[in-house]
Amino acid sequence: MRLVHRGQLQLLLTLSVVLVSLWMLYPLSCPRRGWSPTYSLSNSWLEYTDDDGVPEKVCNCSAILQGEREALDQAKSLIITEDFQKSVRIPDEYYINATQDCSEFRLRRKYLMSPLSQEEEDFPLAYSIVVHQKVQNFERLLRAIYAPQNIYCVHVDKKSDVSVFAAIQAITSCFPNVFMVSKPLSVVYGHWSRVQADINCMADLYNISTEWKYLMNLCGQDFPLKTNLEIVRMLRSLRGGNSMQSEQTPDDKKSRVTNVHEIIDGKIQETSKKKRPPPFNLPILAGNAYIVVSRGYIRSVLEDNRIPALIEWSKDTYAAEEFFWATIQRMPGVPGSTWPNRKYDVTDLNAIARLVKWEAHEGPQGSLQSVYTECHGHHVRGICVYGAGDLQWMVEQHHLFANKFDIDRDPIAVYCLEKYLRHKALAGAD
Numbered sequence: 036m037r038l039v040h041r042g043q044l045q046l047l048l049t050l051s052v053v054l055v056s057l058w059m060l061y062p063l064s065c066p067r068r069g070w071s072p073t074y075s076l077s078n079s080w081l082e083y084t085d086d087d088g089v090p091e092k093v094c095n096c097s098a099i100l101q102g103e104r105e106a107l108d109q110a111k112s113l114i115i116t117e118d119f120q121k122s123v124r125i126p127d128e129y130y131i132n133a134t135q136d137c138s139e140f141r142l143r144r145k146y147l148m149s150p151l152s153q154e155e156e157d158f159p160l161a162y163s164i165v166v167h168q169k170v171q172n173f174e175r176l177l178r179a180i181y182a183p184q185n186i187y188c189v190h191v192d193k194k195s196d197v198s199v200f201a202a203i204q205a206i207t208s209c210f211p212n213v214f215m216v217s218k219p220l221s222v223v224y225g226h227w228s229r230v231q232a233d234i235n236c237m238a239d240l241y242n243i244s245t246e247w248k249y250l251m252n253l254c255g256q257d258f259p260l261k262t263n264l265e266i267v268r269m270l271r272s273l274r275g276g277n278s279m280q281s282e283q284t285p286d287d288k289k290s291r292v293t294n295v296h297e298i299i300d301g302k303i304q305e306t307s308k309k310k311r312p313p314p315f316n317l318p319i320l321a322g323n324a325y326i327v328v329s330r331g332y333i334r335s336v337l338e339d340n341r342i343p344a345l346i347e348w349s350k351d352t353y354a355a356e357e358f359f360w361a362t363i364q365r366m367p368g369v370p371g372s373t374w375p376n377r378k379y380d381v382t383d384l385n386a387i388a389r390l391v392k393w394e395a396h397e398g399p400q401g402s403l404q405s406v407y408t409e410c411h412g413h414h415v416r417g418i419c420v421y422g423a424g425d426l427q428w429m430v431e432q433h434h435l436f437a438n439k440f441d442i443d444r445d446p447i448a449v450y451c452l453e454k455y456l457r458h459k460a461l462a463g464a465d
């Protein structure tokens with residue numbers, strides 16, 4: 036059995052009741068802000084421990100996070116054994132059943148059901164999450180970023196398996212602040228629909244809550260590198276600015292926006308027909324699908340009267356998610372934007388939105404050509420799907436999230452990262 040047994044759960048419950056009572060008996064002069072021993076004591080049951088009974092527990096995460104050779108080799112040989120792979124896999128049906136009793140599910144999975152600090156409570160965040168498969172990845176991601184003061188919109192692709200949709204819907208139904216997008220789409224790779232899926236979530240998030248300060252968009256294979264408190268602090272330090280890649284379009288990507296594209300046999304294809312120039316002669320900038328933006332930026336996306344023209348113009352381009360957000364980020368008048376002069380260009384490494392290891396930029400340490408060292412996992416479409424060996428480097432970066440992870444291929448990477456983050460969150464970060 037992967038998760039705690041009922042008996043252990045009762046024990047945990049009893050323990051937490053005792054701890055909470057102890058906490059309440061403590062002098063009321065105890066400050067709520069900041070860190071006191073009582074705070075850690077009452078929350079310590081929320082640490083991920085070996086008692087959770089997960090198969091990954093045989094790994095030594097502190098050694099892995101320090102990049103120790105022996106521990107990494109051990110992890111590497113473990114994840115390729117069939118028994119281990121089988122024990123880690125969780126079928127979609129599990130989630131449908133386990134979420135029938137929501138309070139037990141939240142408890143058993145150790146979701147944080149109260150804000151860890153006043154500072155976080157005062158700075159609620161919004162998340163748009165676009166998913167099409169791998170429910171376990173999604174659930175681990177949600178658990179890592181979940182906080183009751185935040186709000187989460189989930190877009191499940193209309194083409195997804197029925198069991199994926201049902202499992203994710205069941206999970207979201209256990210949280211009042213996590214909901215399914217009101218207008219789900221069928222997303223075609225490279226097509227405008229990828230951007231529209233995010234916009235649909237953004238519109239719902241904007242409509243449902245006026246509280247949140249910043250929005251981040253994620254996919255099911257992202258994972259945080261920071262705790263909620265660290266994210267809040269980094270966002271506050273942006274002082275209303277947005278953070279995303281936004282730079283000159285490289286020559287080899289120009290035809291994506293100069294030529295008309297069409298969907299043929301469910302796949303997007305470039306034609307020889309030339310497109311009109313962009314509306315209002317907007318400079319088209321290059322970026323990626325993932326952004327960290329203020330509420331004001333989202334208001335512009337939804338209400339600025341230049342945007343509908345940009346949307347219409349974008350519909351027959353290729354991979355609009357790689358220029359749409361970056362272009363809006365350089366439109367004068369958009370809150371948190373910067374002037375479209377080259378001097379304000381930002382690369383993916385300088386932005387905090389997303390850490391991606393591109394195969395083309397990997398290379399030996401110390402080489403001027405290489406941006407980072409080789410991927411310790413495997414590659415999918417030129418992107419590193421991280422292995423446990425990438426963790427030490429990853430947690431030293433300033434990015435809020437990293438892409439991509441795949442629990443089916445390297446469960447240790449996610450396991451050690453989530454354990455590290457939870458421990459840091461409960462200890463108060465920094």
Ligand SMILES: *[C@@H]1O[C@H](CO)[C@@H](O)[C@H](O)[C@H]1NC(C)=O
Binds near residue numbers: 095096097098103
């Ligand atoms: C895990 O690794 C750390 C760091 O090398 C070491 O101090 C610790 O003793 C190890 N723990 C176990 C249970 O082997």
Ligand SMILES: *[C@@H]1O[C@H](CO)[C@@H](O)[C@H](O)[C@H]1NC(C)=O
Binds near residue numbers: 129132133134135136
């Ligand atoms: C369904 O979930 C309940 C607890 O929520 C558990 O006791 C039961 O064994 C589960 N059934 C299956 C078939 O997994």
Ligand SMILES: *[C@@H]1O[C@H](CO)[C@@H](O)[C@H](O)[C@H]1NC(C)=O
Binds near residue numbers: 241242243
């Ligand atoms: C949200 O959308 C609904 C339906 O479109 C609308 O009636 C409602 O006024 C909106 N709420 C807010 C807060 O904008």
